[in-house]
Amino acid sequence: MEKRERKRLAILDVLSAGERPLGSARITDILVARGMEISDRTVRLYLQELDRRGLTENLGRRGRRITAAGMREADEARVLEHIGFLSGKIDTMAYRADFDPSTYTGNVVLNLSLVRPADITREHRRLIGRVFAKGYAMGKMMALFEPGETFGTTVIPEEMIGIGTVCSITLNGVLLRHGVPTVSRFGGLLELRNSHPTRFVEIISYDGTSIDPLEVFIRSGMADYIGAVTTGNGRIGASFREFPAESIETVHAVAARLEETGLGSLLCLGHPGQPIFGVPVGPQRAGAVIIGGLNPMSIFEETGLRIHSRALSGLCNFRRLFHYSEFRAQLDSL
Amino acid sequence: MEKRERKRLAILDVLSAGERPLGSARITDILVARGMEISDRTVRLYLQELDRRGLTENLGRRGRRITAAGMREADEARVLEHIGFLSGKIDTMAYRADFDPSTYTGNVVLNLSLVRPADITREHRRLIGRVFAKGYAMGKMMALFEPGETFGTTVIPEEMIGIGTVCSITLNGVLLRHGVPTVSRFGGLLELRNSHPTRFVEIISYDGTSIDPLEVFIRSGMADYIGAVTTGNGRIGASFREFPAESIETVHAVAARLEETGLGSLLCLGHPGQPIFGVPVGPQRAGAVIIGGLNPMSIFEETGLRIHSRALSGLCNFRRLFHYSEFRAQLDSL
Numbered sequence: 001m002e003k004r005e006r007k008r009l010a011i012l013d014v015l016s017a018g019e020r021p022l023g024s025a026r027i028t029d030i031l032v033a034r035g036m037e038i039s040d041r042t043v044r045l046y047l048q049e050l051d052r053r054g055l056t057e058n059l060g061r062r063g064r065r066i067t068a069a070g071m072r073e074a075d076e077a078r079v080l081e082h083i084g085f086l087s088g089k090i091d092t093m094a095y096r097a098d099f100d101p102s103t104y105t106g107n108v109v110l111n112l113s114l115v116r117p118a119d120i121t122r123e124h125r126r127l128i129g130r131v132f133a134k135g136y137a138m139g140k141m142m143a144l145f146e147p148g149e150t151f152g153t154t155v156i157p158e159e160m161i162g163i164g165t166v167c168s169i170t171l172n173g174v175l176l177r178h179g180v181p182t183v184s185r186f187g188g189l190l191e192l193r194n195s196h197p198t199r200f201v202e203i204i205s206y207d208g209t210s211i212d213p214l215e216v217f218i219r220s221g222m223a224d225y226i227g228a229v230t231t232g233n234g235r236i237g238a239s240f241r242e243f244p245a246e247s248i249e250t251v252h253a254v255a256a257r258l259e260e261t262g263l264g265s266l267l268c269l270g271h272p273g274q275p276i277f278g279v280p281v282g283p284q285r286a287g288a289v290i291i292g293g294l295n296p297m298s299i300f301e302e303t304g305l306r307i308h309s310r311a312l313s314g315l316c317n318f319r320r321l322f323h324y325s326e327f328r329a330q331l332d333s334l
Numbered sequence: 335m336e337k338r339e340r341k342r343l344a345i346l347d348v349l350s351a352g353e354r355p356l357g358s359a360r361i362t363d364i365l366v367a368r369g370m371e372i373s374d375r376t377v378r379l380y381l382q383e384l385d386r387r388g389l390t391e392n393l394g395r396r397g398r399r400i401t402a403a404g405m406r407e408a409d410e411a412r413v414l415e416h417i418g419f420l421s422g423k424i425d426t427m428a429y430r431a432d433f434d435p436s437t438y439t440g441n442v443v444l445n446l447s448l449v450r451p452a453d454i455t456r457e458h459r460r461l462i463g464r465v466f467a468k469g470y471a472m473g474k475m476m477a478l479f480e481p482g483e484t485f486g487t488t489v490i491p492e493e494m495i496g497i498g499t500v501c502s503i504t505l506n507g508v509l510l511r512h513g514v515p516t517v518s519r520f521g522g523l524l525e526l527r528n529s530h531p532t533r534f535v536e537i538i539s540y541d542g543t544s545i546d547p548l549e550v551f552i553r554s555g556m557a558d559y560i561g562a563v564t565t566g567n568g569r570i571g572a573s574f575r576e577f578p579a580e581s582i583e584t585v586h587a588v589a590a591r592l593e594e595t596g597l598g599s600l601l602c603l604g605h606p607g608q609p610i611f612g613v614p615v616g617p618q619r620a621g622a623v624i625i626g627g628l629n630p631m632s633i634f635e636e637t638g639l640r641i642h643s644r645a646l647s648g649l650c651n652f653r654r655l656f657h658y659s660e661f662r663a664q665l666d667s668l
Contacts, residue, residue: 006612208539209537211556216550219555219556220550220554221553
């Protein structure tokens with residue numbers, strides 16, 4: 001990457017990290033503290049260029065604010081310098097999620113899908129309900145966002161709504177607060193025969209990808225939830241994780257508690273050292289297969305409707321979630 | 335994976351590796367030599383089950399032959415036990431490719447895409463030609479396969495044709511024969527602005543995925559070749575590789591020779607230790623960005639036509655290839 005580009009992105013990065021607008025002097029201070037050689041004058045010139053490109057907005061004396069387009073640009077730029085991006089993002093989101101299943105309070109991690117409400121058919125709703133009912137989703141809960149509303153770094157476009165599905169990284173977050181570290185190894189496509197999981201047919205490791213594997217499997221039409229919920233033969237997104245062998249009882253207890261709150265996601269938990277679906281686990285570890293949160297949204301793609309989904313989009317208060325059986329009523333009330 | 339399933343797949347694996355049909359006694363010998371405890375009688379029982387499921391075919395005294403469905407099953411099963419599958423497949427195919435650019439003889443590695451000829455429009459042909467002309471494909475050559483023809487493990491279905499594009503792993507193969515080992519690090523989406531590559535916006539490491547990253551980017555609609563060949567702003571599939579720093583001159587010479595034979599793919603080759611588009615390279619290494627071979631096929635997906643593409647599908651004699659400008663004439667002659 002050329003030097004100019006790097007500096008331009010560093011400025012966006014500073015603005016994207018803060019909650020408030022920042023002046024050029026403050027931005028310069030932060031960049032210099034990070035070891036970059038840059039003058040206040042240069043920062044001001046770059047900011048003018050960023051304004052022109054619609055990536056920042058000049059609020060006068062209050063300083064510069066990053067725009068939604070600038071946020072996306074900053075997000076994408078981070079990919080570049082962080083190979084193995086997703087495992088880092090997973091741990092960050094697990095650290096931020098603070099849902100407490102004993103009091104039903106705090107935030108869960110949400111995936112966001114953008115859809116035109118007019119495109120959602122009765123058949124879509126029926127099949128999505130079946131995915132939840134069969135237990136092929138992360139729990140039973142979902143959320144809706146209105147046009148114009150902001151979730152994470154996304155502004156829901158006009159004429160669209162955002163459908164939030166609970167991301168299974170929420171489990172990592174709750175376990176972390178119980179002192180259990182989770183290693184998220186890979187996302188895979190799990191084959192079902194007669195409604196029983198048999199094996200992973202494709203896998204992508206979290207520490208070698210910038211994009212969520214389940215998002216990729218769904219977008220590329222490789223998943224088959226319609227088969228999974230109609231004939232029992234299909235392919236669903238699942239995640240392979242590992243826990244310290246000694247923590248198995250805690251993992252069981254936490255997973256059971258989450259199940260009660262409508263956030264169950266544990267498909268199976270192995271004994272210490274036991275391979276699961278042929279996947280070996282490390283020494284002193286137990287493996288687990290966790291259902292992918294984005295799964296119900298695959299129904300749209302499988303019926304030929306291209307939607308825009310992003311895993312790990314942001315945090316959402318548990319109170320905002322509703323049971324999947326209310327999907328239609330909630331849609332109508334928007 | 336349960337024991338029965340493992341044995342069943344082991345039998346398919348043996349049959350998929352050989353060119354000829356095998357009897358149950360020979361299959362038992364091979365499995366026992368691999369360390370599996372299995373009797374001839376058990377193998378015969380499993381074979382009957384595989385026959386019933388259409389995965390093998392009983393040829394009487396000549397033994398069992400694996401079917402196309404059996405081949406797919408065996409391929410998918412291998413994923414399970416080989417996390418990091420693609421880097422292994424890349425090295426295997428590089429080892430098998432024996433194209434010699436000085437005599438224009440031998441085999442190149444091909445990707446295969448299945449399309450209904452009636453679905454190919456004039457606009458598709460025009461845009462695919464532009465992708466080749468702009469240098470966003472691996473060289474200038476392609477191949478066609480007729481309905482019923484077998485390529486690799488794929489039988490081209492009736493009413494469809496196979497379009498072969500040269501896989502950039504061919505470069506690894508030619509370099510290998512010049513004594514240069516290639517490390518294929520990741521496949522990524524490379525952003526173009528004003529027809530200049532600027533940065534990778536998504537990446538997937540080859541040693542952490544069972545599916546080709548470029549195949550995934552194209553199938554999931556994340557690539558943008560139409561933008562790349564019309565406005566100069568788009569996203570194309572590219573691969574990041576590393577060579578020993580000392581071999582740079584050989585790499586340059588081989589790449590230039592391949593360019594002359596219509597198989598150019600080197601987008602850029604760094605100096606020793608020099609980062610490329612912000613991606614650092616290992617010590618004593620030089621990095622390179624190689625154009626993805628499957629790229630022209632993205633045009634179909636971007637115009638809403640879902641096709642089935644597989645990277646690294648098999649080997650193809652160089653003589654079978656034709657220049658992209660003959661695409662239409664070759665289509666008409668099928």
